[in-house]
Amino acid sequence: MSLLTIQVHQKKFAERAILTAIDLTVEGGQVVSLIGASGCGKSTLLRIISGLELEYQGKISLEGKIITNINQSIGFIFQEPRLLPWLNVADNIAFAAEGKPDYPYISSLLEEVGLSGYEQALPKSLSGGQAQRVAIARGLYRRPKILLLDEPFSAVDAFTRIRLQDLLTHIALAHHITLILVTHDVDEAVFLSDRVIVIGNQPGTVTADLAINVLRPRKRESPELLKERAIVFNALQAAHIV
């Protein structure tokens, strides 16, 4: 049985169709990227999967069960860190805890994202990249089966982005977390993903579904990846996205 099936027959905002005829199946342990033109409905699709957006025609099922609301096996990392400014770093991660927070575990998560010793720091004292790493740690706290990420690295500099990409794939592989990632960055999509899904525009629907069959660990500038990159680029051109 597949981990996740996504069927969105139609999603409208104010009588305007945003998404239509989307039918996807995601297997456990995969890294899947969604790419497409700005405004084509990628964020909306992610919000539908997460249960934040409930008004649409279609259904989402997780391990065969239809889900109709926020589901604790599905985590969400936003484009912005969205830390609660009144809580320190440890308590921001503890925000994901259902009962009593496990602070030693939080410290180990912080170590994993390279922020040991920052437990007591307030969000206002963090850089953008540090804050986003705290957000990743918070997203990982519940060990979700699926982690949805909406352009998680778009607000950080190029070097931090590369480090966060490595960090994220490392953690996802180590903990068997399935990633569904929205990105505008073709290189990022190709490097990170087992599968790149191209969403066409107006209304948004799947125009290409490309497997990236390159073994890990991958090298960013390897010829195989460059070949995959060209394929993705052609698909984007065919869909009139670039």
Added chain:
Amino acid sequence: MSIPSEAMNEAYHQPSFLQRFSKFNPSGLNISKLNLIGWLLPVLFFLGLEIGAQQQWLEARLLPPPSVIVGTFKELFQDNLLAHISISAFRVLTGFLIGSGLGLIIAILVGLTPILKQLIDPTFQALRNVPSLAWVPLLLLWFGIDETPKIIMIALGAFFPVYLNVLSGIQNVDRKLIEVGRIYGLNRGQLVKRILLPAALPYIFTGLRTALGLSWMFLVAAELIAASQGLGYLLSDGRETSRPDRVIVAIILIAILGKFSDSLLQSLENKSLRWRDTALVNHQ
């Protein structure tokens, strides 16, 4: 809060915007000197009064100099001044607590319940425009002239600023933070406690501090009209007995008590809102 490492220490002790800004101040004044500079105007004023009275440029009968005021203060102190102060402080505190407590609770309910907002808010918006003194005749008719009408009046004064600020605080909470709460499965009650109220805290404090100031104002209004004790009573008594020195002592005491109570709230505010990332942080 314990601070983990040297590096973090540094981050916390970074100078605030104002502290850095003050470095460019040509007079070279820093923040701690600015606190002292606040005393300059009142000191100059009273010095002028004293000299003016001694040189008989001013009519001491109408504008008593500080030396006379100090005498009056001693006289009043021996004659039950503390009782006047404590009854006024009691009225302010009770009225403030009742009014701001109700304001807080009702604003939270109204802020969370659209139907309640449609029901209540227009009425409150209209009522808040009624000047405080307009309530006095009604309150006197209904409750006589004992403590109740005074405390109700102060509570009325404290209610509206808290209600209005907390309501706008709740309505201004970033939708993005609320989504974080939803993603982690918070129910309505948890959402209020863990996201809405902390996020609205700056507004809550603004409301409370305005309410406290208005409480002192309404106290004086209430005591001027009907009281046999309290600082407002001293004011009207001073007028009736032609004792401007007594009026001035009462004014000074009201100013000091008002400032003192506001400072208490302000230090609580600074402590609770240390997380805020604003230019005025660390500055009072």
